[in-house]
Amino acid sequence: MQISQVAAQLYTLRDFLKTPADIQDTLKKVRSIGYEAVQVSGMAPIPEAELKAMLDGEGLVCCATHESTQAILEQPQTVIERLQKLDCMYTAVPSPGDYDVSTLEAVKAFAAKMNAAGKVLADNGQTLTYHNHHFEFVRFGDQTMLDLFYSETEDRNLQGEIDTYWVQYGGASTLDWCRRLKNRLPLIHLKDYGIDADKKPVFREIGQGNMNWNEILPAAEESGCQWFIVEQDTCEGDPFEALQTSFDFLKGHCSA
Numbered sequence: 001m002q003i004s005q006v007a008a009q010l011y012t013l014r015d016f017l018k019t020p021a022d023i024q025d026t027l028k029k030v031r032s033i034g035y036e037a038v039q040v041s042g043m044a045p046i047p048e049a050e051l052k053a054m055l056d057g058e059g060l061v062c063c064a065t066h067e068s069t070q071a072i073l074e075q076p077q078t079v080i081e082r083l084q085k086l087d088c089m090y091t092a093v094p095s096p097g098d099y100d101v102s103t104l105e106a107v108k109a110f111a112a113k114m115n116a117a118g119k120v121l122a123d124n125g126q127t128l129t130y131h132n133h134h135f136e137f138v139r140f141g142d143q144t145m146l147d148l149f150y151s152e153t154e155d156r157n158l159q160g161e162i163d164t165y166w167v168q169y170g171g172a173s174t175l176d177w178c179r180r181l182k183n184r185l186p187l188i189h190l191k192d193y194g195i196d197a198d199k200k201p202v203f204r205e206i207g208q209g210n211m212n213w214n215e216i217l218p219a220a221e222e223s224g225c226q227w228f229i230v231e232q233d234t235c236e237g238d239p240f241e242a243l244q245t246s247f248d249f250l251k252g253h254c255s256a
Contacts, residue, residue, distance in 0.1 A: 118157030
């Protein structure tokens, strides 16, 4: 893993992305921490050309985006055009959203929709991934929902954006999932998993929780991960400081 492959998920900073001026200021702060790439998500509407100019001006790459599930599945061409304007090849289905995944048949139908949309993106040189939470680990017989998403789709059409915290919260193994998605894991969301004073699970900065990064990071790299994306859904303090803490920890795991 190179430091240039470590990115910040802008959803972490969503409260600081309400206007174009906010976006400009936030991107400047993210670059000053040391990040060279960001995942675009959680910001106010802004024309892609204006956002791309801001990113270029700060020396930042848009490594990936999150788009609405409906846009990806029902209007993939609009997503393709957006990614092209941002010079970005990766996006992610953020969750099933309003689509039914309550039965085995519904899960398979949703997977088929992702497969179809992913083919459209792949035919245009882009890659669709799936971002998990914890609920995808509900079981349907001998497979979880997340198992089915990947077994019911082609590798080319749907790849992984494994979220480390949510895999652990769902009772599965992040290390196992990194290995299972070998050559199918271009993106990973890095979040640490901690327990607070009330004995409840909480999001922590990378290296400040209980996850075994000495094994997880190499496993992701061995599976072909291209972007190691830092995200913290909620922060107990300043989100910029949280991103700094995570970045500083990851620097120690990067190749020279």
